[in-house]
Amino acid sequence: MPAYSPEEIHRLFQHAFNLGDVEALIALYEPNAVYVINGQNVIGRESIREAFQSLLPRRGRMTLETRAVVVSQEGLAVLHGGWVIEPLSGTGAELATRGLSTEVVRKQEDGIWLFVIDIPYTPE
Numbered sequence: 001m002p003a004y005s006p007e008e009i010h011r012l013f014q015h016a017f018n019l020g021d022v023e024a025l026i027a028l029y030e031p032n033a034v035y036v037i038n039g040q041n042v043i044g045r046e047s048i049r050e051a052f053q054s055l056l057p058r059r060g061r062m063t064l065e066t067r068a069v070v071v072s073q074e075g076l077a078v079l080h081g082g083w084v085i086e087p088l089s090g091t092g093a094e095l096a097t098r099g100l101s102t103e104v105v106r107k108q109e110d111g112i113w114l115f116v117i118d119i120p121y122t123p124e
Helices: 006-019 022-026 045-058
Strands: 029-037 040-043 061-071 076-086 097-107 113-119
Touching: 006 022, 006 061, 006 076, 006 097, 006 113, 022 045, 029 045, 040 045
Parallel strands: 029 113
Antiparallel strands: 029 040, 061 076, 076 097, 097 113
């Protein structure tokens, strides 16, 4: 399911993450999108897929709250989100992981919004 508004992309990301659906996550990114993980830029869908494939087996249940959206007339938007990942029972993890994200999304010619830049850990 595609995002037809910038806000909708957070809901779709949360849903795909909680299902562990790497392909649904990757479908939310432009072909040359940038995903920042551990201070490193991961560029392109294939590289982002590899990053998610190593992350998702350790995943928990994510809650993602959109905190701010700024949309330009040129079809770009900046989103800020607060997220929490609660550990799955039986994984040995006891503490939730939380953070603030910053993303840039772009409206495509077909009206669908995709990630251009995804920074899950916005520096405080």
